[in-house]
Amino acid sequence: MLPPELQKPAPRDASLAENLLSRNRSTVRSLYIGSIAIIPLFAAIFVLKFGTDDIVAGILIGAGIGALVALMAFATQVNVKRSIRLFCEGNATLGIIQSIKAPADRRGNTYAYMTIEFKNDLGQTVSGQALSMTNIKEIDLKAGDSVPVLYLKDSKVFGIYSPGLGMTSGHIKKIV
Numbered sequence: 001m002l003p004p005e006l007q008k009p010a011p012r013d014a015s016l017a018e019n020l021l022s023r024n025r026s027t028v029r030s031l032y033i034g035s036i037a038i039i040p041l042f043a044a045i046f047v048l049k050f051g052t053d054d055i056v057a058g059i060l061i062g063a064g065i066g067a068l069v070a071l072m073a074f075a076t077q078v079n080v081k082r083s084i085r086l087f088c089e090g091n092a093t094l095g096i097i098q099s100i101k102a103p104a105d106r107r108g109n110t111y112a113y114m115t116i117e118f119k120n121d122l123g124q125t126v127s128g129q130a131l132s133m134t135n136i137k138e139i140d141l142k143a144g145d146s147v148p149v150l151y152l153k154d155s156k157v158f159g160i161y162s163p164g165l166g167m168t169s170g171h172i173k174k175i176v
Contacts, residue, residue, distance in 0.1 A: 023166030031073030090150035130170025140164035
């Protein structure tokens with residue numbers, strides 16, 4: 001069943017997407033905060049480990065790692081903007097998860113690779129893949145599950161929504 005926010009046809013008001021995108025926005029906020037907090041953390045680690053002579057090295061390494069984290073936050077923010085466009089302008093339908101692969105590391109962090117199949121407004125079967133960076137505990141989907149899908153008629157981009165993963169965008173691979 002489609003969430004209430006998606007039952008209204010497009011165009012939809014972006015303010016209605018708040019519930020669907022809250023998880024994505026909190027991830028962006030956490031990444032930006034982490035990119036700043038890591039600099040003094042590395043400076044402190046270098047002072048404790050090597051003494052006060054190496055504080056500059058700690059700051060520089062922390063700034064480099066912080067820049068990479070900020071880049072990840074920016075990429076996630078671009079993905080959120082794409083999801084907002086899909087929410088506002090996209091057609092909503094239900095799709096089926098064909099497969100999901102989520103190899104986790106020791107802490108449970110994973111990339112969830114999903115293959116989704118849905119029918120567009122012309123009745124064609126559309127197949128695509130979506131990727132979500134998450135924790136294995138937050139994956140609330142399995143193969144065969146029904147999932148809300150948003151897609152644009154003239155685009156290769158689509159989005160799926162689940163409470164555990166938030167809004168996740170994907171790319172259409174084939175239309176039959």
